[in-house]
Amino acid sequence: LAKTTQPISMDSYEGQEVNITCSHNNIATNDYITWYQQFPSQGPRFIIQGYKTKVTNEVASLFIPADRKSSTLSLPRVSLSDTAVYYCLVGGFMFSGGYNKLIFGAGTRLAVHP
Amino acid sequence: EAGVTQFPSHSVIEKGQTVTLRCDPISGHDNLYWYRRVMGKEIKFLLHFVKESKQDESGMPNNRFLAERTGGTYSTLKVQPAELEDSGVYFCASSGGSGNTIYFGEGSWLTVV
Numbered sequence: 001l002a003k004t005t006q007p008i009s010m011d012s013y014e015g016q017e018v019n020i021t022c023s024h025n026n027i028a029t030n031d032y033i034t035w036y037q038q039f040p041s042q043g044p045r046f047i048i049q050g051y052k053t054k055v056t057n058e059v060a061s062l063f064i065p066a067d068r069k070s071s072t073l074s075l076p077r078v079s080l081s082d083t084a085v086y087y088c089l090v091g092g093f094m095f096s097g098g099y100n101k102l103i104f105g106a107g108t109r110l111a112v113h114p
Numbered sequence: 115e116a117g118v119t120q121f122p123s124h125s126v127i128e129k130g131q132t133v134t135l136r137c138d139p140i141s142g143h144d145n146l147y148w149y150r151r152v153m154g155k156e157i158k159f160l161l162h163f164v165k166e167s168k169q170d171e172s173g174m175p176n177n178r179f180l181a182e183r184t185g186g187t188y189s190t191l192k193v194q195p196a197e198l199e200d201s202g203v204y205f206c207a208s209s210g211g212s213g214n215t216i217y218f219g220e221g222s223w224l225t226v227v
Contacts, residue, residue, distance in 0.1 A: 042220055043207075079194065102159070
């Protein structure tokens with residue numbers, strides 16, 4: 001199972017763009033890259049998922065280079081409410097059918113300051 | 115569409131007692147997962163159901179934990195007898211349907227005293 005490496009913590013200020021990069025050197029052909037956000041006392045909340053290139057939704061963008069060995073979550077114009085732990089995970093889908101379990105790391109603790 | 119729901123949200127029990135946690139996955143999701151985070155640790159996988167079958171139970175810590183998913187709908191996770199080190203938050207997640215995203219519930223917070 002592919003492991004991920006991401007910064008333990010990051011600091012930013014309101015209105016700035018935040019980019020969190022994750023390394024996943026052993027990603028498998030059938031792995032997707034998924035990012036979750038977690039607030040204290042809540043469950044992980046799905047943010048965005050991608051396989052390659054760029055994916056954008058209403059809250060974030062996900063950039064995945066051609067070799068897929070890393071990915072970058074981009075949060076535009078963060079606010080105080082974006083203070084949370086962000087997890088980068090690989091897996092979750094198998095072309096042969098079924099779903100891989102997700103392996104959580106420590107995540108990145110993002111602190112947004114006024 | 116309702117998300118993954120878990121019950122109870124919080125539970126405090128004494129060491130040696132039994133607790134049963136329930137998870138209702140998103141309707142139509144065949145895949146159901148249990149995870150947990152104990153104090154100061156990372157979120158850890160416990161097991162994975164595909165419909166009513168256990169696909170992977172490699173993360174179950176010991177035989178005090180029993181997970182069931184009769185009928186392939188909701189699932190229960192029973193801890194019997196509970197020990198102090200079982201305290202933590204137990205997350206349920208589900209996936210399936212037309213997508214491949216895994217969605218998590220809010221967790222069941224267990225305190226063993």
